[in-house]
Amino acid sequence: MKRIILITTLLFFGGAMLTMTTTSAELDNQSSESRHHNAKGGFVNTAADFSDDTAIMPLLMRYVTEKRVDATPEQQPPLVELTTEQLHSLPRDRDLVIRLGHSSIFMQLDGKRWLIDPVFSERASPFSFIGPKRFHPTPIALDSLPRIDGVIISHDHYDHLDEKTIKYLAASTSHFIVPLGVDKHLLKWGVSADKIQALDWWQSFSLGNTMxxxxxxxxxxxxxxxxxxxxxxxxxxxESNRNKLYFSGDSGYFDGFREIGERFGPFTLTMMETGAYDKDWPTIHMTPEQSIQAHIDLKGRHMMPIHNGTFDLAFHSWYEPLERIVELANSADVSIVTPVMGQALDIDDKIQLATTNTLWWRTSTQTRLALAL
Structure with missing residues (x-):
């Protein structure tokens, strides 16, 4: 049964990836600011040598035959349960970040409340009964959230754009920041057009003092x-009044990190994808080694690994990305920040940023440390 669920999930959740054949070589004559638009009206990646031709059958065979080790935790990972009152009581003059799970983030910046890629559903899937299921609940229930000023979406995959969550937030949230084209999903789900800012790369939107x-x-x-x-x-x-943060969304490693670092760095905190990597899709997700290098390219001071710890989206053990990134950060003298889900991280507090490296994932499984680091 589990194999059937995995295959069905692969077909629907990952169908676009598995049928994707994309190259960027034909875009060499376009400017670097617009190369991600192709002649047919869609979008492509900017690296001239980017190519991804992922065949579905070999991946299906892997899902059927490959033995998994610790794909999910033996018990629920620890988290800090939050209430409406606790979020209301956060000091409004402090910049704060709370990891809610996977790539979902609550932020308080310049007194405004934001959500990034909020996924509150039980599964990251088009279906309620199959697909990647949460290892843990969100630290706060969707209907317990305080009023959210703005929502930021990185792309339209199910582990980043959740229909149920957006429909709930549509009436009460004033601003939705999305990449070009993602606005069509939000409009269909009841978000008013005047609340949506659809941005191209390098375009900006300001709310109060936050850009x-x-x-x-x-x-x-x-x-x-x-x-x-x-x-x-x-x-x-x-960018807030006092800090610059970077949220990676999902990405393979490319020269764009260096360009972003040169234009905007240094960053107080980078929230970097670290998970769901695999040898069969090396150009669209980063290995932990690449995540560290991207953080360095961005001129980040502290790094919080995200895109892990909540859903089973790849073949590696659920805790492997966290184990590897901590080991690599220690070797590279990179300040790594690994708060428990729901733990408030004060971005203005340099001591907390330098010391919040709890190995929380080791408490919820018999972690095997004999990893290929």
């Missing part, structure tokens, strides 16, 4: 088998 700039990533988009790359994917530079 949000969409920046390039190397990934893909699609929520089914027939909408491949119809919408743009993005990372974000998030």
């Amino acid at each position: 949000i700039t969409a920046t390039p990533t190397q990934h893909f988009s699609g929520r089914g088998l027939f909408d491949k790359n119809d919408t743009l994917w993005a990372s974000y530079v998030i």
Whole structure:
């Protein structure tokens, strides 16, 4: 039964990736600012040598035959349970970040409350009964959230764009920041057009003293088998009065990180994809080694690994990305930040940023440390 669920998930959740054949060589004559638009009206990646031709049958065979080790935790990972009152009581004059799970982030910047890639559903899937299921609940229930000023979406995959969550937030949230084309999903789900800011790479939107700039990533988009790359994917530079943050979204490693670092760095905190990597899709997700290098390219001071610890989306053990990134960060003298889900991280507190490296994942499984580091 589990194999059937995995295969069905692969076909629907990952269908766009598995049928994707994309090259960027034909874009060499276009400017670097617009190379991600192709002649057919869709989007492509900017690296001239980018190519991804992932065949579905070998991956299906792997899902059927490959032995998994610790794909999910033996018990629920620890988390800090939050209430409406606790979020209301956060000091409004402090910049704060709370990891809610996977790539979902709550931020308080310049007194405004934001959500990034909020996924509150039980599964990252088009279906409620199959697909990647959460290892843990969100630290706070969707209907317990305080009023959210803005939502930021990196791309339209199910583990980043959740229909149920967006529909709930549609009436009460004033601003939705999305890459080009993702606005069509939000409009269909009841978000008013005047609330949506659809950004191209390098375009910005300001709310009060906070500026949000969409920046390039190397990934893909699609929520089914027939909408491949119809919408743009993005990372974000998030600038408050006192801090600069970077949110990677999903990305393979590419030269764009260096360009973003040169334009906007240094960053107080980078929230970097570290998980769901595999040898069969090396150009659209980063290995932990590449995540560290991207953080360095960005001129980041502290790095929080995200895109891990909540859903089973690849073949590696659920804790492997976290184990590897901590080991690599220690070797590279990179300040790594690994708060428990739900733990408030004060971005203005240099001591907390330098010391919040709890190995929380080791408490919820018999972690095997004999990894290929």
